[in-house]
Amino acid sequence: MGTLERMEDEVDRLIEAWRRERPDLDVAPMEVLSRVSRLARHLDRARSQAFGTHGLESWEFDVLAALRRAGTPYQLSPGKLLKETLVTSGTMTNRVDRLAARGLVERLPDPHDRRGVLVQLTPAGRDKVDAAMADLLTHERALLGGLSDGDQQKIARALRELVRPFDLEKH
Amino acid sequence: MGTLERMEDEVDRLIEAWRRERPDLDVAPMEVLSRVSRLARHLDRARSQAFGTHGLESWEFDVLAALRRAGTPYQLSPGKLLKETLVTSGTMTNRVDRLAARGLVERLPDPHDRRGVLVQLTPAGRDKVDAAMADLLTHERALLGGLSDGDQQKIARALRELVRPFDLEKH
DNA sequence: ATGATTTATCTTGACGTCGAGATACTCTAG
């Protein structure tokens, strides 16, 4: 039983503690799922930091990015936007208000539905989101540096398996 | 070019849109990292639901679980708790207040440091967190059902690689 | 046509979190 330093992470500590305290439980699922949760948390922080250099908040990027990838003319209804970003309608009203105040989007009346509104990216908004996206990908590539392309593909496939049930359930 | 239904997820849609709009960017990192973020989001929802049947909020579980796995006498300082749960001190004060009001923890003066406080799990708190943890693991096992043990181990190892840099940087 | 239902968006109040700062105590260098 040497003390050779193994490459452990916080989740290993976590799991070890649970095994000690609750030897009756099978805590194997944490090996994958706790790491997913913690990694996501760290990614959020890293993203916030990357966007900060562009004067953007994460939530701002989320909305601008949805509009950007919709393609020209970069318009989506609030309803579509909240499906893309997984937030509630009240939140989206708020977000669009503040993005419009900053001049990154504008609200237009929907010509085909007088209840409706179209949110459109301004040129300034497009520039911001394009720069932020390029920067984000650079940072993310660095994070993945340790993994071979093949490993990345394997993980991506496995994660797709895990996400799909959730994607399906919301029709 | 048949229309054979491929097994795609929302992230495939996302990536496809970005490739169309920004063919100049290498969006490969999203295959892994966007899936991690989205899966974490879904997991949060699933956890909230599982805890709801025990009358617990997710944030309550996080605190109780940290105390539980610390082992008897189930005591930690607010400082240790906020390192375990990755929240700020103001948040932890708030959480402990509310957990104490519900009778799931109590605040004790630290006998060795008069600035300090120890937060201790009550028997009721321990029962709650034990039941919730067992339930959570059952749900998580179901989520992972589609993956072989070997695949799970491979993913866990890869995720550990990705998380470690973050774990290290905070000393 | 007309009323009922559905859909799209906005409004409001409560909640949990954060970050900065306040307070009280401990530790360390001299």
Next chain:
DNA sequence: CTAGAGTATCTCGACGTCAAGATAAATCAT
């Protein structure tokens, strides 16, 4: 022994989110 630095916790105000409900317009059945 003491001044200053460090540490532990709590306070407070601002913020973003959510959930429920309000409003208005479109759609459907009769």
